[in-house]
Amino acid sequence: xxxxxxxxxxxxxxxxxxxxxxxxxxxxxxxxxxxxxxxxxxxxxxxxxxxxxxxxxxxxxxxxxxxxxxxxxxxxxxxxx
Numbered sequence: 001x002x003x004x005x006x007x008x009x010x011x012x013x014x015x016x017x018x019x020x021x022x023x024x025x026x027x028x029x030x031x032x033x034x035x036x037x038x039x040x041x042x043x044x045x046x047x048x049x050x051x052x053x054x055x056x057x058x059x060x061x062x063x064x065x066x067x068x069x070x071x072x073x074x075x076x077x078x079x080x081x
Contacts (some may be wrong), residue, residue: 001038001052008054020054032057 009021025035035057045051 001035001050001055005049006053010049010054018048020048022056023054024058025055026060028062029059032059043053 004025008023011019011021013019025031035055037075039052039055042051048054
C-alpha cells in the first residue's frame with residue numbers, strides 16, 4: 001500500500017498544510033477489503049502519508065457487467081446467420 005500511495009499527488013497549501021489528491025483504487029471485493037483494512041490499521045499514524053490519505057477504494061463489478069453485455073449480445077444477434 002505504501003508503494004501505491006507514493007503515486008498520489010501531493011499539494012502544499014499557502015499555510016504549509018499538505019493535501020493529497022483523492023485517487024480511486026478500483027478492484028474486486030477482496031481488493032477493496034484489503035485496502036480498507038490497510039488504511040484502518042494505520043489510522044492513528046502521525047502523518048497523512050503514513051495514514052495513506054488520498055486513496056479511496058471502489059468496487060468494480062466487472063463480472064456482472066460482462067454477463068449483462070453477453071446476454072444483450074445473445075438477444076440481439078443470431079449466431080446461425
